Amino acid sequence: MREFVFALSYDPGTNPVADVLAENPDASIRSLSCHVTEESLWRVDYATGSADALAELESAYRDATYCADCLVRDHCGADCEVQILHRCPDELVVYTYWDRTDVCTSVPHVALEELGDGIIFETYREARRYRWRLILTSDAPLSAFFDTLEDEVGACAGMEVLRLTEVDPDGSHPAQRDRLSPEQRAALDAAVEHGYYETPREIDLDTLADRLDVPRSTLSYRLRRAEATLATDFVDRESSLTPTVSHP
Structure with a gap:
C-alpha cells in the first residue's frame, strides 16, 4: 500500500x-x-x-x-x-x-x-x-x-x-526524510513552514536565511541537496509517476 x-x-x-x-x-x-x-x-x-x-x-x-x-x-x-x-x-x-x-x-x-x-x-x-x-x-x-x-x-x-x-507499519523501510542530514531536514522544514515553496513564494531565500541565522549560500546548498535526495528517491521508487517527454 x-x-x-x-x-x-x-x-x-x-x-x-x-x-x-x-x-x-x-x-x-x-x-x-x-x-x-x-x-x-x-x-x-x-x-x-x-x-x-x-x-x-x-x-x-x-x-x-x-x-x-x-x-x-x-x-x-x-x-x-x-x-x-x-x-x-x-x-x-x-x-x-x-x-x-x-x-x-x-x-x-x-x-x-x-x-x-x-x-x-x-x-x-x-x-x-x-x-x-x-x-x-x-x-x-x-x-x-x-x-x-x-x-x-x-x-x-x-x-x-x-x-x-x-505504508509501512513495521517501519522496516526508512522514510525518505531519514536520508537527509539534520541540517537539511531543518532547512526543509523551515522552508515549508514559512511558505518558500508556495506559489507565489511567501518568503525569499535571503529572508529565510536571516531567520535561520545561516549564510544564504549555506541554506541554498542544504535545500538543493535535500531536494535532490527526495527527488531521486521519488523517481527511483515511483517510476509510474515519471512523465513521458516528447521531443520535437
Missing part, C-alpha cells in the same frame, strides 16, 4: 468554502468520512473555529452553486443535499451528498476512474489550501490519475505533490 498526499490551492472566488476559510484563519475542516461511487459522492466533515466563522461555513456549504468537492466552476446542475449533524459554538459537523450529472467531477471520482475502488480518502482544509491523503495499492497508476486531475482542476486551483511513500 502507498500513501499519496497532495494539495489543491483555490484562487479567490472559485470555491466558497475556501473563501470563508481564507477570511477566517482560526477555522479548519477535516474529513470524518468520504465515499464515492460512479453516480454519487457523500462525506462527513468536522469544522472548528469561531462561531462567526462556522456560521459563514454553514452558509457556504448551503450555497446553491456549491457541491462538496465538485471541480466544475459553473453550476453543474447536481442535486446536492446538506445536513448539519452537530453544531456548538466552536464545532460543526456537516453531511453532504450529491448525485453526479454528466458534467460533474471531483477528486474522488477521478481517483475511482483512474485508480479503481478500495481507496481511502482523508482531507484537511485551512485557508485556501485543501490537502488530500489517499491510501491505495502500490501498483496504482498515479501518473494517469494526476494528469487527469490536473486537466479537471483547470485554472481554478494550483496543485502540489506533498508526499508519496509506502
Whole structure:
C-alpha cells in the first residue's frame, strides 16, 4: 500500500468554502468520512473555529452553486443535499451528498476512474489550501490519475505533490526524510513552514536565511541537496509517476 498526499490551492472566488476559510484563519475542516461511487459522492466533515466563522461555513456549504468537492466552476446542475449533524459554538459537523450529472467531477471520482475502488480518502482544509491523503495499492497508476486531475482542476486551483511513500507499519523501510542530514531536514522544514515553496513564494531565500541565522549560500546548498535526495528517491521508487517527454 502507498500513501499519496497532495494539495489543491483555490484562487479567490472559485470555491466558497475556501473563501470563508481564507477570511477566517482560526477555522479548519477535516474529513470524518468520504465515499464515492460512479453516480454519487457523500462525506462527513468536522469544522472548528469561531462561531462567526462556522456560521459563514454553514452558509457556504448551503450555497446553491456549491457541491462538496465538485471541480466544475459553473453550476453543474447536481442535486446536492446538506445536513448539519452537530453544531456548538466552536464545532460543526456537516453531511453532504450529491448525485453526479454528466458534467460533474471531483477528486474522488477521478481517483475511482483512474485508480479503481478500495481507496481511502482523508482531507484537511485551512485557508485556501485543501490537502488530500489517499491510501491505495502500490501498483496504482498515479501518473494517469494526476494528469487527469490536473486537466479537471483547470485554472481554478494550483496543485502540489506533498508526499508519496509506502505504508509501512513495521517501519522496516526508512522514510525518505531519514536520508537527509539534520541540517537539511531543518532547512526543509523551515522552508515549508514559512511558505518558500508556495506559489507565489511567501518568503525569499535571503529572508529565510536571516531567520535561520545561516549564510544564504549555506541554506541554498542544504535545500538543493535535500531536494535532490527526495527527488531521486521519488523517481527511483515511483517510476509510474515519471512523465513521458516528447521531443520535437
